[in-house]
Amino acid sequence: HTKAYPLPSKKQCVKEAIYVFEDISISKNAEEKVRYSEQKYRTTINSMRDGIHVVDDNLTILLANKALVDWNKRLGLTCQVVGKNLKKVYPFLGDLVEGEYKRVFESGRIMITEEQNKVKDRVFTTETRKIPVREGDRTIRVVTVIRDITQRKNAEKSLIKYAKSLSEANRKLEALNENKAQFISIASHELKTPITIIKGYADALDMEGLGELTAKQKKVAGKISKKTMHLAEMVDLMLDLSRIELGQFRLQKKTVNLSRLTQELFEDFRYRAQEKEIEFSKRIHKNIRKKIDDARIKQVYTNLLDNAFKYTPRGGKVKLSLTKKGDYAVFRVCDTGIGIPQEHFEEVFKPFSCVDGSRTRKQGGVGLGLAIVKQITELHGGQVFVKKRSKGTCFEVQLP
Template identity: 40%
Template sequence: MQKTGPRMLFYAVSSSGLILNLVYFTFMTIYCEEPFCFLKFPFIPFSLVVLLTIPLYIILGFYVKKQFETEEKLVKAMKRILNLEKLDRLKTLFLTTVSHEIKTPITPIKAQLQMILKGYFGKLNKEQAKSLYIVLDNIDRLDGLISDILDVSRIEAGTIKFVFEKAKIGDVVNEAFESMKQFAKNKEIILEKKIEDTGEMVFDRDRIMQVIVNLINNAIKFTPKGGKVSIYVKKHKRGAVVIVEDTGIGIPRNKLKQIFKPFYQVDSSYNRKFGGAGLGLSICKGIIEYHGGKVWVESKVGRGSKFYFFLPRKPKPKDKSIKLLNP
């Protein structure tokens, strides 16, 4: 619609009132057969009413014009929203499709490498084996990155699969603790736990394990040699709260709200000390929120961080996708 539309509407409404007034006064002049008879009794009251309608028609014209402009803005805003939603769906579809297509050939590549390293195609010397192990390690990293991107896109699209079952959150924490002990030992970091009995709950065991392992892994990664990482499970009247606390480098206050966004790095410099794509915490957020829970963090630079998540006793799955890329 052209920009002149509201203006023309204003002119139409206000001028129509003025024309009606002009017709009235012309008729009165002709009817009375003398000038300004509409200012004489008994026509004065009617004439005053008609004169007072002139500003009313102008005000009405402005009002209609304003309403028309507002409606036009709303239509444009709705179109922008629909276009953004369409782009958002295309973005998620693109991430899912491309990640899946890249992941498909990784499986046979990895299998062939493992067979070569095990000597199925002949014995390797030390240099050859060392080189192939480097390739295998980087394929594992790539595979993990693609899996993370797939998780993010599936959470966004609402297609990620969850298998809810009865389990104890303490058992899952114990399992995650055992799996991370060697990593902590290699970095000479103390790893400890304190678990309260929360009873049986209903959740996706594998996905919650993924969350806990990710939080412990991050805590160890960002804690210097000689530091400590503690995992707590606390009973809550509506479920359980899991806390992963470290004595690491901490997170600046102005970046606490950003760290759950995909691909966000607290240190985004090219030569940053710690690797990673910045997807782990956003995946944790999506998994916990899908269960109907909540995840948050407290941190002070140089003093460490405490990551919390609340898990309800029974899940309250979301009916729609969870926005991670544009929260």
């Protein structure tokens, strides 16, 4: 920027002048920067999907973004909003909104509201954020960001509706499940009497109490007797499981010497070990006492031992131990049998589960043993685990 000051001379023509050169590149730059930053922020707010306007303390709109103008257009409202009063542009807002702005100006705090609007038959929900712009301790402007949340609200409503129908369906399923448990409970109970009678006759037949039998008849009578006993056990288990499910199962707890109970079990299974030529060993810590239902815990331990012998081939090993871990009594049965693939660890505790139908059906199991083990252990506040082993299986029951 150059300025020339002619120096006066005596004659008419100017012979000398003072030139002042001013470097204005810095202020040019500043101007450009302001313009650039203004452009940037305009582009930004115009590209936003939320409607935005800025008002002063008289509620005169000083600025509005494109989304807001578009919105007004769609609703049939005026598009010339800048310079106008908010109440004129949105007459339907009423005094409530004026009061809200007043509060934001006075408090200097952000306010978020949700409103249902109806403009020319169109109903929509908006979320409005009124954000104060402060200068010192005064609010000089309020920036308002309006978001159409109709879709979100509708989605929320349908979600609530779905949640309600889901919980209703769940309630029905629970009732159905209870019916099922009740049915099994009644059916098992009703089955018990005829099974007991059949077993009585079968045993009498087998022991030749009803007269002498031929060898073939005796063999069949023996089979009937054995299978009936198995049937009776199965029905008992089903009855127990359904009672547990119905919450009708009561434990009869008393303080019991678990070490002694385990030792007795060891003696009971010794015969089976010999019969199957399985090396059976034990490690039982002395005098471990717990308040438990001894008949039920015996049932748990028996089931685990029964499985170990059932699923361990001739010549294998079964090891039994009872130890203490903190306040817990830990009963463990490990075998060198056919093992359980890790992906079936959880499943084996479900009723009627068997890892591989063909290999276990051969052993005559129905898959209720471990289900009862888990339920009874948990009723005692304990836990049962199946552990990974390189060969065979290890079950562990921890009782508090």
